[in-house]
Amino acid sequence: MATIRGWPHRTPDTGHRTPDTGHRTPDTGHRAPSVLGADTGADPVFGLSPEWALAEDGAPVADAMVLSHPTQLDRLRESCPEAADTAVLCGDPCFDRILAARPRRRAFRRALGVRPGQRLVLLNSTWNPTSLFGDGGDDGDDVRVRESSKGAPSDVLPLLLSRLPELPVDEYRIAAVLHPNVWHGHGPGQIRLWLDGAARAGLTLVDPVTDWRQALIAADAVVGDFGSVSYYAAAIGTPVLVAAPGLTVVEQASQVAEFVREAPRLDPYAPLRPQLDAVLTDGRVPPGPAALTTSCPGESAGRLRELFYRLIGIPEPAAPALLDPLPLPAHRPARATAPLRVLTEVGHREVSLRRFAAARYEPDGPGDGHLAVHEDTLDPGALDLADLILQHTPPGRPDDPRLGPPRQWAAEVLDRHRSCALAALVTGPDSCTAVDRTGRAWELTGHGLDPAAAASALLAWRAAHSGGAEPAELAVRSGGTVHRVAVTPSR
Secondary structure (H helix, E strand, O other), rough: OOEOOOOOOOOOOOOOOOOOOOOOOOOOOOOOOOOOOOOOOOOOOOOOOOHHEOOOOOOOOOEEEOOOOOOHHHHHHHHHHHHHEEEEEEEOOOHHEEEEEEEEHHHEEEEOOOOOOOOOEEEEEEEOOOOOOOOOOOOOOOHHOOOOOOOOOOHHHHHHHHHHHHHHOOOOEEEEOHHHHHHHOOHHHHHHHOOHHHHHHHEEEOOOOOOOOHHHHOOOEEEEEHHHEEEEEEEOOEEEEEEEEOOOOOOOOHHHHHHHOOOEEEOOOHHHHHHHHHHHHHEEEEEEEEOOOOOOOOHHHHHHHHHHHHHHHOOOOOOOOOOOOOOOOOOOOOOOOEEEEEEEOOOOOOOEEEEEEEOOOOOOOEEEEEEEEOOOOOOOOHHHHHHHEEEOOOOOOOOOOOOOOOOHHHHHHHHHOOOOOEEEEEEOOOEEEEEOOOEEEEEEEOOOOOHHHHHHHHHHHHHHHHOOOOOOOEEEOOOEEEEEEEEEOOO
């Protein structure tokens, strides 16, 4: 829903003019609404009640109130019939831009550094205190919560973040979109501080203004709350795990409340991977968002322009009305500087591996383990325990003078950390140079595989084939995908 003709004549008093930074999430003093006409409990219907739709003299505040679906018109007629004649069904331009950009999904996934065999999981939060980035809410009236022996979680996000190390980094790519008001309320420094541990384990924060739609299109699954990102995800058929349903702040008769009741619910106390695998395998989403987001998909630009020109009283241009396409985001590859626990199984020319960032316990499963640590780790003591030490050159600068040539950098690292068996300098998105303690070096190149994973595979193969000559090519199996890595002795 949107209004035309500038700002409304008056704005209801929310108690605060800026988000309240003294709360875990920004709080406007008013229980914040969700998407598509959902209201806030006993409060009037957000945007569609007399408080919002009528001026002090009782006249509609707008010449035209733009709605995206007839269900919103029904709600307007029920809550504020005096403004119903101003309603115009024009669709949803935001959703239309998402629909138009879906053919570029692979490019968006590459921009986010999603590699073959990986599944992108997008975390998202709106800005209500009961949102995912709040405390998750107290939905004690929900039957499923009442039947749980643990009750409602007091703070979902820390529980969820503590589960992320359960996910193998070569099988899951994690990104997060936080509502702009979350950033505004707490400040970028505080947000990044709270999420620093997750970022060091590979979490990428997506720009909530320019890039969230592209991330949504790229995602394989969404873990979120009752905000619009979760609703849009379901509308394009992406599975959603609802981590904070907000049933105490969303009007129970709204389509948003129906969606969060029907969508699978995340149990933050249970292992995360089985829950993600279940929704990814099932693939079903509640039908409401796809049916109710817009009644005229792809038509919003033409309808809105016709309305605008009619209101200002001049002829509409003959050229078609078009929306700006979603731009290709900057390349944001995952980079884990937290220690990686690596489990490997070695065959004649194949290495299977799983890597876990910031693992608090030894990962379950077969295979031999080694520790791979980035030189920029938060804990320098981990470098003294590392079997493999990693570093990345800046993008486009494989010969960064600060690091020196790969052999020089590796020699310095191996001299400082005497228990390390191999040092690997990542020089490109698909390549690295690995050097052992004798000074032997190899160029590892494998399209689609993290070069750091290729270095771990080489380390494991050499340990299992002591004294044997390295093959010209290694098959590295990760997450059900087999990658071919060229192993070239470096001069």
